[in-house]
Amino acid sequence: MSVRWCTMSAVADETGEAVGRVLGTADATPLSFWTAVAPGSYLQLDDVVVTRRDLPGREPVTIAGVVTQVRARHEGAQFDSDVFAIADGTLPALVQEAAEITTTRVDPELYVPPSPGAVVRRATGDLRAAALHFDRMEKRVPMGTGRDGLPAFLNADFLDGSRGAHVSISGISGVATKTSFATFLLYSVFRSGVLGGEAINAKALIFNVKGEDLLFLDHPNARLDDDTTRRYAELGLPATPFPDVRVYAPPRAKDSSGAPDVSSRLTGIDSFYWTLAEFCEARLLPYVFADADDERQQYTMVVHAVTAHLARHAQPADGGISVDGIRLGSYPDLVDFVVARLTDEETRGTWAGSAVNTGTVNAFARRLIASKKDLARLIRGDLAERRPHAINTAESAQVTVVDLHNLPDRAQRFVVGVTLKTEFERKEKAGTAKPLLFVVLDELNKYAPREGSSPIKEVLLDIAERGRSLGVILIGAQQTASEVERRIVTNSAIRVVGRLDPAEASRPEYGFLPPAQRQRVLLAKPGTMFVSQPDIPVPLCVEFPFPAWATRPSEAGQAPSATLRSIVQSADPFAVVGGRSEDEIPF
Amino acid sequence: MTRLFVDTWAASYGAAFGGGEGPSSPSTAQVETDAELPPGEWRPLEAPRGVSSPGVVLLVDGVQRIDATLSTEEEDGGSYAGLAASYAAGVVRCDLGVGAAELAGAQVARGFFTASPSVGDVVAGQIRYALHKVEGAGELSKLPASVQGPLTALEIELSGAARTGGDLLVVDGPLRGRRQLPRTIGYIKTQDKQYLPPALTLVVTALRPGQRSPIFKQGTAWGCWSWYLRLPGGNGAPWSGMVRVECSPDLPVEQAVELANLSLVTLPRFASTPYKDPRAPQNLIPIAGLERRLRGLLGDARLLHRALTLATTRLV
Numbered sequence: 001m002s003v004r005w006c007t008m009s010a011v012a013d014e015t016g017e018a019v020g021r022v023l024g025t026a027d028a029t030p031l032s033f034w035t036a037v038a039p040g041s042y043l044q045l046d047d048v049v050v051t052r053r054d055l056p057g058r059e060p061v062t063i064a065g066v067v068t069q070v071r072a073r074h075e076g077a078q079f080d081s082d083v084f085a086i087a088d089g090t091l092p093a094l095v096q097e098a099a100e101i102t103t104t105r106v107d108p109e110l111y112v113p114p115s116p117g118a119v120v121r122r123a124t125g126d127l128r129a130a131a132l133h134f135d136r137m138e139k140r141v142p143m144g145t146g147r148d149g150l151p152a153f154l155n156a157d158f159l160d161g162s163r164g165a166h167v168s169i170s171g172i173s174g175v176a177t178k179t180s181f182a183t184f185l186l187y188s189v190f191r192s193g194v195l196g197g198e199a200i201n202a203k204a205l206i207f208n209v210k211g212e213d214l215l216f217l218d219h220p221n222a223r224l225d226d227d228t229t230r231r232y233a234e235l236g237l238p239a240t241p242f243p244d245v246r247v248y249a250p251p252r253a254k255d256s257s258g259a260p261d262v263s264s265r266l267t268g269i270d271s272f273y274w275t276l277a278e279f280c281e282a283r284l285l286p287y288v289f290a291d292a293d294d295e296r297q298q299y300t301m302v303v304h305a306v307t308a309h310l311a312r313h314a315q316p317a318d319g320g321i322s323v324d325g326i327r328l329g330s331y332p333d334l335v336d337f338v339v340a341r342l343t344d345e346e347t348r349g350t351w352a353g354s355a356v357n358t359g360t361v362n363a364f365a366r367r368l369i370a371s372k373k374d375l376a377r378l379i380r381g382d383l384a385e386r387r388p389h390a391i392n393t394a395e396s397a398q399v400t401v402v403d404l405h406n407l408p409d410r411a412q413r414f415v416v417g418v419t420l421k422t423e424f425e426r427k428e429k430a431g432t433a434k435p436l437l438f439v440v441l442d443e444l445n446k447y448a449p450r451e452g453s454s455p456i457k458e459v460l461l462d463i464a465e466r467g468r469s470l471g472v473i474l475i476g477a478q479q480t481a482s483e484v485e486r487r488i489v490t491n492s493a494i495r496v497v498g499r500l501d502p503a504e505a506s507r508p509e510y511g512f513l514p515p516a517q518r519q520r521v522l523l524a525k526p527g528t529m530f531v532s533q534p535d536i537p538v539p540l541c542v543e544f545p546f547p548a549w550a551t552r553p554s555e556a557g558q559a560p561s562a563t564l565r566s567i568v569q570s571a572d573p574f575a576v577v578g579g580r581s582e583d584e585i586p587f
Numbered sequence: 588m589t590r591l592f593v594d595t596w597a598a599s600y601g602a603a604f605g606g607g608e609g610p611s612s613p614s615t616a617q618v619e620t621d622a623e624l625p626p627g628e629w630r631p632l633e634a635p636r637g638v639s640s641p642g643v644v645l646l647v648d649g650v651q652r653i654d655a656t657l658s659t660e661e662e663d664g665g666s667y668a669g670l671a672a673s674y675a676a677g678v679v680r681c682d683l684g685v686g687a688a689e690l691a692g693a694q695v696a697r698g699f700f701t702a703s704p705s706v707g708d709v710v711a712g713q714i715r716y717a718l719h720k721v722e723g724a725g726e727l728s729k730l731p732a733s734v735q736g737p738l739t740a741l742e743i744e745l746s747g748a749a750r751t752g753g754d755l756l757v758v759d760g761p762l763r764g765r766r767q768l769p770r771t772i773g774y775i776k777t778q779d780k781q782y783l784p785p786a787l788t789l790v791v792t793a794l795r796p797g798q799r800s801p802i803f804k805q806g807t808a809w810g811c812w813s814w815y816l817r818l819p820g821g822n823g824a825p826w827s828g829m830v831r832v833e834c835s836p837d838l839p840v841e842q843a844v845e846l847a848n849l850s851l852v853t854l855p856r857f858a859s860t861p862y863k864d865p866r867a868p869q870n871l872i873p874i875a876g877l878e879r880r881l882r883g884l885l886g887d888a889r890l891l892h893r894a895l896t897l898a899t900t901r902l903v
Contacts, residue, residue, distance in 0.1 A: 076876055079863055089686040090857055091876040092679045 016121030019043055022051060023098060024116030030063070030103060031537075033113065035120045037097040043067050045520070046147040046541045048123040048131045049101055051114045061110050064123060064131030066538050069100035069516040102514060102538045105131050133535045139194040142235035143185060143531060144542035151235050152542045154185075154494065155535050156194040161433055164493025164534060165468035168444075168484075169477040170510075171498030177526045178477040178498055179210075180551065182440045183217065184544045185475065189438070190398065191237050201435035203393040205423060207416060208403045209442045215265045216550035217399060218245035220557035224548055231545040241549035241560070246397035248272040250407055250415070253377045258387075261377075261406050264553035268560075272402065273389050274418070276321045276334060276381040280314035283307045284379075287421075288371050290413040290456050299364035305353045306338060306364075320381030331379040332372045339365045374411040391419050393437055394426060416447055417456035424463060424472060433471035439463065444476040445483040457485060464491040481509040495532045497539070499524040513539055592824030597865030613781045617806030620787060622840050624801040629790045631798040633851070640853040641770075642684045643754035645691065646873045647746050649676035649738045650881045653731065654891040657899065659703040668727035669701030671709060671716045671895055672734045675881040676741040679873045680749055681857075688873055691749035694741055695884050700733050701725060711898035714891065739763060746771070755849060759874050762811060766835040772850055773811070773833040776869040778826060782813070791815045792825040799851050802843050804836060811836045812843040816851060818858040820868030828868050830854070 019041040023034040035051075037043050050064040074086055076093035085091035101120070107130075123131045128150065134140060139156035146152045158164035167185065169178045186204050189195065195202055208214040220241050232239035249260035251271040260271040274284065285307040289300070314321040320329040328334045341347045342361050352361055383389070393400050402419060404412045420439065427437060441447065441460075448460040463474050464487060476492070478484050482504065489495075495512060500521045504510075510518060512532045517539060521530060527546070532539040550556035620626045651674035659667045677693035699709045699716035702725020709716040721733045743765055746756060755770050762773035782805060783791065791800050796819035802812050811833040821828025832854070834846045858868035864875050 076880055078879075082863075085872050086688065087686055088856075089681045089683050089688045090872045092681075092688040092690050092873060092880065093876065094690075 016050065016124055016127060017041070018119050019049065019122050020099070020120045022114045022116050022118045022120060026098075028113040028116055030106060030111035030113050032065075032068075032100065032102050035099045035101055037070075037099055042097070043070055043099040043122075044147060045070060045516070047099075048104075048128045048146075048148070049099075049120050050123040050127055050131060051118050051120045053112055053114050053118065055110070055112065058110070059108065061112055062105075062107050063103055063114050064105045064107075064127070065101040065103040066131075066540075067099045068102045068514050068538065070097060071099075072097040100516070104536055104538055105133060132540065136535065141185070141188050141192055141194050142237060143188060144529070144544035145231065145234070147541055147543075152531075152540050154531065155533055156189070158493040158534055159189065159473065160195065160436055161468040161471060161473065165473045166464060166488075166492040167473075167475040167494045167496060168481060168489050168492035169475070169496040169498070169529075170481040170500065170504075171477075171479070171521075171524075171529075172501055173210075173479055175499045175524075175526050177529075178496075179213065179440075179442055180527075180547055181496060181498070181529050181544055182206075182442075182475045182477055183214070183549075184547065186399070186438055186440065187242060187548075188235070188237060190242075192235075195436070198435055200398075202398070202438070203396070203435060204399045204438040204440065205391075205393050205419070206399065206401045206440040207419075207442065208401055208405055209412070210405055212262060212264045212403070212405065212553065213551050214401050215247050215249075215262065215269070215403060216553065216556045217242040217401060218268075218560050219550040219555075221546075221548055221550045221555050222557040223555050224546070228546045228548070232548060235545070239545075239548040242399050243560075244398040245401060246270070246399070247401045247403065248391055249403040250411070251377045251380070255377075256382055258380065258383045258389075260403075262403060271389065272391050272415075273378050273380045273383065275316075275319065275383070275385055275389075276328060276331065276379060277314065277316040277385070278390075279331075279334075279379050280310040280321055282418075282422075283311050284414075284418050285310065286455050287414045287417040288375060288410070289367065290417045290454050291410070298360045299367070302342075302352045302356055302360060302364040305356075306342075306351055309351050310338075316385075319383065319385055329381040331376045331381070333381070334379075335368050335372050339369060371410055374408045375414060378407075378411055378414065391422075392426070393423060413447065413454075413456055416441065417454075417459060420456070420459045420463065424459060424467075424470070427470045427472050433469060436471045436473060438473045438475055440475045440477075442477045444478040444488065445480060448476075448485040448488050450483055450485055461485065461487060464488040480504050480507075482507040493534055495539075497521050497524075497530045497532075498528070499526075517541070592822050592827065594824070595820075595822055595827060595861050595867055596869075600866055616780075616782060616810075618782050618784075619804040619806065620783065620801075622802055622804055622812070623844055626784075626787060629787050629801055631790065631794045632801060633798055634848045638848045638852050640683060640856070641753055641755045641849065642682065643751055644681045644683065644757060644853060644857075644873075645746075645749060645754055646679045646681065646757045646759065646857075646871065646877065647676065647742050648679075648759040648874050648877050648881070649674060649742045650878050650885065651675075651734050651738050652882070652885055652888060653734075654697075654888060655895045656727065657699075657701070657709075657895070659701065659706055661703065661705060667701050667703035667725055668730060669699060669703065669706070670727075670730045670734070671697070671699050671711075671891075672731075673697045673885045673891065674734055674738045674741065675884050676738060676745050677877050677881050677884075678745050678749055679877045681873055688876070690877070690880055692745050693881060693884055694745060695881075695886075696737065696741060698734065698737055700730050709895070709898065711891065711894035714886075714894060716895075755853060757854075757871075759871075762833055762835065766811065766837065768835075770846070771834065772846055774854070774871070775831040775833065776866065778829060778831060791829070794829070796821065796828060797851065797855055799832075799847060802840075802847050805833075812838065812840075812847075814847045814850075816854065818868045819855055820858050820860060828858070830869050 020035045020037040022028055023036050026034040045067050047067045053061045074093045075096045086093045129135050134153050137155040140153035141156050142151050143154045171178050218241050229239040247269045249262045251258040251273055252261040258271050260269045286303055289303050314323050317327050341351050448457045463472050481489050502522050505518050505521055528543050530539040530541055653672050655671045657669035675695040678691040680691035681688045697716045698719045700719045700721055702721045708718050758773045794817040796817050800815040802814045805813055813833040816830055818828040832850050857871040859870055859872050861867040864870050
């Protein structure tokens, strides 16, 4: 690779518009230097430039970098008020612009400073790609355009787990467009061809936490114009919606039919829930207590004792379960039953263990009762057992969207925790990294807060630390990276920042941003992100195109025909009812 | 009671006027004072209505610096003093209409001034100090004055450049050899000589800012039309903010008066303020800016001194 770059260093001599010279009044270092901008030229932030340093007895060193700061000042002026004399035409002065260059690449790797006076040229074409290390990326994912309007790429090796994995996206909600960028990145990964043959099998699991924004990923965007289509084409992407999407929503509350609870999307949507039998067998009770606050309490041992007891004694019984000979047909029934058994002096010992005092049991009971309202619609004993209701990305479409926005906090945690756990366990069992599973989760600070521990945080930490080898890639978004578990943030190979709150931007979690970029993130407009990847020492400022898929009901164009049938409709009705052998026709 | 005034010029520059009470040494030059007004009718004059400053004003100035003092060792055992000096001249073009002041031209030269008959140019690194042979014994005290000649020559060379129709050229210092240039005035900041008789001097000290004296003719070898003008920004002392302006003696009286009126509407806007310039208000803003730029062009004095030291050591 180095050979190719060296031939380019020869090119660097003649091509590229000369924009200035390396300054001698400020220190020029191998990693950062200042350039005086020649009259009639300009440099803007994020421009890519290249300069050359001749060395005695060696091949010349090519130093490439990006502009991280630009300043202009009057030379020859001493006082602030001199500007009036200069503008008045009485004081001769020179306007001099200078640009700070942060080095991105030195080739060959001889870290010498550029010599003051050396000509600095604008890098274009192959030279720009080399300066930003794009030429070294064997698989590159387009992630938007730089400020110069040319595509900027992400090294797929750091996304698919071969050299790194996980993406951490931070920014203020609303203006930072975190979710849009996450979905665009997914789209780019799936459609740019970097995954090759695996693209067909790679899956994505997206949790929709706010509004019904992500429920229309498979609908074309009615506001898509030619300009946006052209931008997609420049990035080598088709401007189409996601082709293969399955949307899950929780069942409507107090609705015995289990119809999905959404208002805007009416077709191609399925409800998800867990049967009581699954709840007991898969030991899901701890996820009801998934608040970090819960873990600190004494009653966790009661939680685990009850979970174990239910797993041991609950028998499936016609949709519901039966425990100790009593049939329980709904989650509130189960809760009442468990509370009754715990308050009964005789049975408490067998359910909660002998060393537990009444105060602890009561604390557990209080919270369990409180969860009835939140979880009754998700844990069901009244719906057909064989009706498809589980979220399973392996059998689902390429993109699985799980809608959480209508759910109360405790239910959201339950769904996220249980879904991630089942998916991760499934991948663990499969034992191979391929096909990849991308998990998009917003509000990571809620599920994996820096302080405390919870079952969900354990799953997320597991994904962050072992997911790379198991093919589970976490694309986490949060308003404040400083409030997210540090091990999750540090395990993310790719860090993305949109508009930040000023107080947040000064925190050490954003140490990868150079000082000028820390100021710029305070002004970043929607659609502008700063992307840091291990290959490039400076985060790149990229603008990603407007989504080609609908992001709200009003934008949604014609629904794709596939959405007209939901999985419930496509399932064999006889399989749902379940054929018992005695019902078969006797011949 | 005698009033006291603190001179606006910083003390290190000396006073703009000998001791603050004006030009001390009377000039021996012949003075004709009746060109514009008879001496009996002398009074402060203001610019007539309708006179406006030209669109383009050019200002010429030069700076000089002694980089090193040298001495030679002649073959006969004698020794001559020598000066290695850098000097530069430049032109500022103030386009008052557009509001842009720019350096229209600048030139730097370096010279080795000595009376030694045997030495040649001094080369220090990439710098060459061209030999300027000084007539006479060449005492060290006389040498600095000899830099002025080549500097004036450089200024004259640049004065012709960048001229356009309708502009005004302001030369910092006496006109000397530039009398033939059109629409040119000399601008003298310090008043050493008293040219006018005491009665007329009273008219000069009575000038208010923005007023001038009638023109008078000095009859020396470098004779010229001359007038006094008070700039705004003085402290009220009799000679504060006072400058003398001169123009070519070959001009008819009417043209000289025209230039005098033009200077009256042009120069006050260039006057500097005391906190920014130690020689305010006489040191004009463009001149100050030009001098700063020119000093920058002269190069670093310590670097040149070291280069000279190194070069002369190698010669041995």
